[in-house]
Amino acid sequence: MQHTISPDELHGTVRELCAFGRKLPGSAEEEAACAAIGARLDRYGVPYEVHRFEAYISWPFRSAVTLDGAVLEATGVAFTADTGAAGVTGRLAELKAGRDLTGCVVLVDGLARYDACMAAAKAGAVGLIAISTGPQRHFVQASPIWGAPAGAEQVALLPPIPAVQVSHGDGAVLRARLGTEVHMLAETRREWRDVRMPVAEIAGREPHFVLLGAHYCTWQDGATDNLAGVALLLELARLYAKGEKPRYGIRFAFWTGHEQGGYAGSSWYADHARAALYDHAIAYLNVDIVGVRGATTKALRNVTGELADYSASVVESVAGKLPDEEEAFVRLALKRQDKYVDPRRSSRGSDQSFSGIGLSGAQVSSFLPAASAEHLPQSGLPWWWQTAQDTAERCDPAILAQDTLVYRHLVEGLVNAEALPFDYTATAADILASLREYAEAAPEAPGIVELIAQTRVFQQTAARLRQAAPSAALNDTLLRIARHLNPVLHHAGSDFTYDLGRATRLLPGLAPALRLASLPADEARMARVVLRRQANRALQALRLATREIETLLPENQTS
Known part of the structure; x- marks a missing residue:
């Protein structure tokens, strides 16, 4: 892609959408903002559809x-x-x-x-x-x-x-x-309100695609949460519409019902576009909290293990390596329940609605640096986050342009990849980190020892993928592994429903192990039943993932 990112175009979008004020799902302001997004897509020559549906809004x-x-x-x-x-x-x-x-x-x-x-x-x-x-x-x-x-x-x-x-x-x-x-x-x-959600698409030469999402509903003006994210998506749509058709397509989703609907838009899309997402989506890139004035720390977050090294290398190549103190600050700000799991891994929030389908993903946000006087305590978020003060001047066009460049490189390395940059040895390391906490709390819990052993087998098998020759079969295998593992890693219940609450931990179905020792006898017996079933679910996912690699790369095949 040779076309240049335009800070003026980016900030013009932010200013235009800020002028509508609060964009409550189902309101006249949402309708006007939706029309403005559509008008820009029309101008850029990018086809789109506006989905209309009912959402429960507060x-x-x-x-x-x-x-x-x-x-x-x-x-x-x-x-x-x-x-x-x-x-x-x-x-x-x-x-x-x-x-x-x-x-x-x-x-x-x-x-x-x-x-x-x-x-x-x-x-x-x-x-x-x-x-x-x-x-x-x-x-x-x-x-x-x-x-x-x-x-x-x-x-x-x-x-x-x-x-x-x-x-x-x-x-x-x-x-x-x-x-x-x-x-x-x-x-x-x-x-219940009738809401609008635009989804645009630039088709690739092959049917797979990368999904990018940014919510356009806002509490008030919402410049940095999240109209800057909307502007970033529109700018990437403009640039890709001008360039050569990529190998894989790109979908740009403008979510509605973010907090006002508990992620109503992205979950609706996950429900209603599930077959296409399951069959063809390569990854989900969430765009939220970008272009923040003074936010020079690029925080990698909501990243699945298999995309972690790739995403980190992209961020470093564009924005430079984070100093150690900033890296430590980001990890502190990204709070989660796990004791040993990297805090940058996917969390339960911010339109992360696609784990049940099995999508890999990543997000890069602009955080204020540790020394800034303007961030909320122990957070990279600015004090004006989700307030009436989040107006257009809180968005820095230069920082937003750099954030757009980060996502441009993230997208490019996926949509034109000869071999998708997935490394499942990192995913296996995440699973082992999660199991370590469960094993420490309940070493005799049903299935924990088996899971550790099976994860190590998977990790060793996944290492062989690094030497595999690029091919369509390799890419398909990489995506199927994600479909097996990510639902179990992020959902305690069904792959087709969402767990209640926002508490974040990997392998949440095994969480009863953490309190097993303190339960009364009968409750402990029932908890063991749950743990056995959840361990079986995770074991099956790991075995299926391992089998995918063994089918692609038999032991006697030269890597």
Whole structure:
């Protein structure tokens, strides 16, 4: 590709889409933004389709906290309970484990996440107030559901109490008045809405394709979360439309219902385009948090093991090697539950809806450096993340151009690859790292020893792929291995459904091993049944993956 990335074109897209303000799924603003994306694709000569479907959407409407007649500004939380216009009243208290908080409005630090809301409700609280780290207030959601709810029993899991966030200063005022009665208004909406989702495609010479996704719905203007990502996709579409047809195609998906729908758009697409994705998708490249002003640290994240070395080499070649302190900072910021697994591996969030299909993937975000005064504590995210302050001037065209170059190289190394750059020895190392924690917690758990042994067999067999001659058969084998392994690595339940919650760990089906030693006898017996079945599932995936390699490269074949 010889055509040049245009910072002006990139930032022009960001400014145009910011002008629509909040782009709530199913709103007139979403329709206008969708039309603007379509107009640019038309101008670039890229064919696209706008998918229309119903999504379960939630958003805050009116929110405030009143203390002794003084009204403090507040931001509501999607998918929490609606107070109605009357609001609720209760005594201010800290959320502490084991306390009876009946009738209280509780205070917590940070964001109003699901676990905190449910702990407060269980303790009897009538509302929750989260206290920000600074003067800003963040828009967030508190749902454990991934995508559209699959039944009334899932809707019943949503927080039964209202929640808001206040600024750090107003939080200090509230903390100084513990025990005082406070009034809390938190009107929220939950409803099925007709939404729009554009998906464009540049066809390749062969039927396989790379999927790129970026959400275009926003809480407010949303310059860096995530209109810069939308601009990046459009710029790559412009460039590839001008160039020679690649070997493999590229699909550009503009997700809707990101947080307001619990990743409604990407999960809908995974459900409705599943056959094409399963048969032909090479990888999913998620584009979220790019072009951030001052964000010079390129954070590789949401990367599956088999693409980790390739993705890291691309980032280093374009943006340079991260200093050790920045690498350590990125790893600290990318929190997950696993004790030994690389934190850059795929997480449960940010439209990561394709693990059940088995897609490999990667994401590169622009993080503020460790020394920056503008990032949220222990996070590379800027303080304006998901706030009303995320306006067009928060996006740096030069940084966005560099981020676009990173993704351009990531895409190019996949869509014109003679041999796909997958290394499953790294995936095997991830599996062993995950199993190490489970084995330490429950060395006698059913299947753990067998899994470790089978993973080592797979790792040794996968090493032979490095010497395999490039061929269509090799690439097909690499993709089939991903279809076997990634669902088990990232889903505890079915490959066709989504686990509840956002907790992130590899081989989540084996998580009962971590508490096995502390369970009462009967519960431990039942947990062992679960572990045996989950171990069997993982063993089957590993054996099938190993068999794929042995079929391609018999032992007596010269590598």
